Amino acid sequence: MRHLIKVFKALSDGNRLRILKMLEVRPLCVCEITEVLQLAPSTVSKHLALLRDAGLILDEKIGKWVNFSTNDAPNQSYVSQLLPLLQQWLPDDPQIQRDREKVLAVDRDQLCKS
Amino acid sequence: MRHLIKVFKALSDGNRLRILKMLEVRPLCVCEITEVLQLAPSTVSKHLALLRDAGLILDEKIGKWVNFSTNDAPNQSYVSQLLPLLQQWLPDDPQIQRDREKVLAVDRDQLCKS
DNA sequence: TCTACATTTCGCCATTTAACGAAATGAAAA
DNA sequence: TTTTCATTTCGTTAAATGGCGAAATGTAGA
Numbered sequence: 491m492r493h494l495i496k497v498f499k500a501l502s503d504g505n506r507l508r509i510l511k512m513l514e515v516r517p518l519c520v521c522e523i524t525e526v527l528q529l530a531p532s533t534v535s536k537h538l539a540l541l542r543d544a545g546l547i548l549d550e551k552i553g554k555w556v557n558f559s560t561n562d563a564p565n566q567s568y569v570s571q572l573l574p575l576l577q578q579w580l581p582d583d584p585q586i587q588r589d590r591e592k593v594l595a596v597d598r599d600q601l602c603k604s
Numbered sequence: 605m606r607h608l609i610k611v612f613k614a615l616s617d618g619n620r621l622r623i624l625k626m627l628e629v630r631p632l633c634v635c636e637i638t639e640v641l642q643l644a645p646s647t648v649s650k651h652l653a654l655l656r657d658a659g660l661i662l663d664e665k666i667g668k669w670v671n672f673s674t675n676d677a678p679n680q681s682y683v684s685q686l687l688p689l690l691q692q693w694l695p696d697d698p699q700i701q702r703d704r705e706k707v708l709a710v711d712r713d714q715l716c717k718s
Numbered sequence: 719t720c721t722a723c724a725t726t727t728c729g730c731c732a733t734t735t736a737a738c739g740a741a742a743t744g745a746a747a748a
Numbered sequence: 749t750t751t752t753c754a755t756t757t758c759g760t761t762a763a764a765t766g767g768c769g770a771a772a773t774g775t776a777g778a
Contacts, residue, residue, distance in 0.1 A: 532757080
């Protein structure tokens with residue numbers, strides 16, 4: 491039960507839901523997510539750690555950046571059944587739509603230097 | 605998105621998950637749930653209000669008692685897709701199993717007078 | 719009407735959570 | 749090696765959360 495609670499807790503925050511819906515578009519690094527959510531990098535990092543610990547996302551270090559992506563082939567059954575549901579939810583949410591447009595416009599190399 | 609967050613928040617507490625799994629056995633009143641969870645009635649009432657506001661359970665006042673039951677025909681799509689998943693989860697959790705045995709043993713008329 | 723009692727509401731307290739900035743970490747580039 | 753910079757960790761603060769007991773609510777039965 492502990493793991494299930496951890497998954498639901500991870501899903502019960504608006505900013506973390508926004509992150510998951512952004513990652514449906516493509517993998518992202520911390521500074522890209524920071525730009526879209528307009529939060530402090532340390533805050534975004536904490537959200538991502540929570541999502542990772544719940545098994546909802548994966549992180550892969552590539553050079554200077556860490557790429558975060560949705561955990562599409564999870565061995566945990568909770569996540570493998572919840573992620574497809576989440577993918578079909580909130581398609582018309584204006585906040586989510588704005589986030590996704592921003593994701594498409596964001597360029598990592600331009601963004602992260604400033 | 606607000607409603608989805610409310611549903612996930614309602615699901616992200618151990619005692620509320622225990623309540624939902626108990627209600628899979630049969631409808632229950634506050635004092636029966638109080639007996640199984642060993643919490644104060646006011647605390648249980650608060651948990652139930654949260655689950656009701658999320659659309660996960662229904663309440664029906666019958667005389668002195670209020671019967672709570674899982675919302676099996678919900679018009680909200682989140683709940684209608686999540687409840688079947690929850691029903692197939694945690695079948696072997698020892699805590700959940702103990703709760704269900706207690707539910708079967710509890711007698712409302714004997715219990716609530718004390 | 720008066721009493722009993724299941725439930726809810728209110729006020730309070732301890733813990734958790736989400737946010738921030740500053741400092742630490744670690745890899746790439748100069 | 750030294751600097752740069754993406755990311756994480758740490759410490760702090762304000763708000764949310766889960767718990768309790770006491771008081772309020774409302775219905776059933778005497």
